[in-house]
Amino acid sequence: MRVTFLGTGSAMPTGERNQTGLLVEAGDDTLLVDCGSGVLGALAGTEPGYEAADTVLLTHHHLDHVSDLLALLKARWLAGEESLSVVGPAGTESLVTGLLDVHDYLRGRVDLDVREVDGGAFDLLEFEIGTAETVHSMEGFAYRFSHPDADGDFCFSGDSEATADIADLADGARVLAHDCSFPDEVDVSNHPTPNALGETLAGRDVEELLLTHLYPHTDGKHEEMIESVRASFGGTVGMARDGLTVEI
Numbered sequence: 001m002r003v004t005f006l007g008t009g010s011a012m013p014t015g016e017r018n019q020t021g022l023l024v025e026a027g028d029d030t031l032l033v034d035c036g037s038g039v040l041g042a043l044a045g046t047e048p049g050y051e052a053a054d055t056v057l058l059t060h061h062h063l064d065h066v067s068d069l070l071a072l073l074k075a076r077w078l079a080g081e082e083s084l085s086v087v088g089p090a091g092t093e094s095l096v097t098g099l100l101d102v103h104d105y106l107r108g109r110v111d112l113d114v115r116e117v118d119g120g121a122f123d124l125l126e127f128e129i130g131t132a133e134t135v136h137s138m139e140g141f142a143y144r145f146s147h148p149d150a151d152g153d154f155c156f157s158g159d160s161e162a163t164a165d166i167a168d169l170a171d172g173a174r175v176l177a178h179d180c181s182f183p184d185e186v187d188v189s190n191h192p193t194p195n196a197l198g199e200t201l202a203g204r205d206v207e208e209l210l211l212t213h214l215y216p217h218t219d220g221k222h223e224e225m226i227e228s229v230r231a232s233f234g235g236t237v238g239m240a241r242d243g244l245t246v247e248i
Contacts, residue, residue: 004245005243007242010213010216020064021035022034024154026127027147029125035072040068053072057143065158083112086112087115089116089117090116092115119141129143131144131169132165134161136190142169144169152207153173159213171205172206178192179212184228195232197229206233208246
């Protein structure tokens with residue numbers, strides 16, 4: 001399994017990071033997870049390109065995770081691709097319908113399939129995907145990805161406070177990418193601080209943790225954030241960045 005970080009930033013752009021998006025590849029399967037602003041351009045620079053990204057999985061519907069979704073549909077249509085599947089939590093169908101109400105000329109340009117998931121495990125392409133509900137200002141899911149052609153699992157928190165449910169979901173995964181939007185001195189809800197994340201993951205068997213969804217408040221504080229997580233969590237800790245590729 002190959003995971004490419006297309007966007008590791010937040011709803012406050014800095015010019016250095018796109019908003020959230022990941023490309024997950026395994027075997028013949030290509031899955032785009034979230035599609036925030038800038039992700040389509042980053043996706044175009046990958047070997048599969050947006051032509052191969054016919055399936056999108058959404059963690060939740062905040063703008064910095066979905067703003068390039070219809071741009072992806074249009075790009076695929078102009079490139080001659082004929083289909084797009086969008087999967088996500090409750091409300092995904094309403095989201096896509098609403099976007100098409102605004103951009104009505106895109107209706108019918110591709111064969112569009114929208115699917116909503118309500119938790120538990122489900123299959124998407126050849127991926128088996130586990131879920132945990134997030135604690136955020138909008139309903140969403142963290143996901144764990146398994147694939148027959150992968151040697152280990154990948155887990156992605158989406159946007160969420162650090163929770164025991166997400167820690168349980170990630171336990172035994174090779175790599176966890178987790179929201180760590182702010183340094184410890186910021187009093188925040190709906191996102192974790194490094195100390196809270198480390199304490200929640202303490203004792204969990206996760207080989208590598210990558211911190212993502214980074215607000216400008218984290219600039220210049222990456223090392224201290226890593227050390228704060230390491231105070232409780234025993235796995236490898238690093239910062240995700242746009243363009244980073246991890247092989248699992």
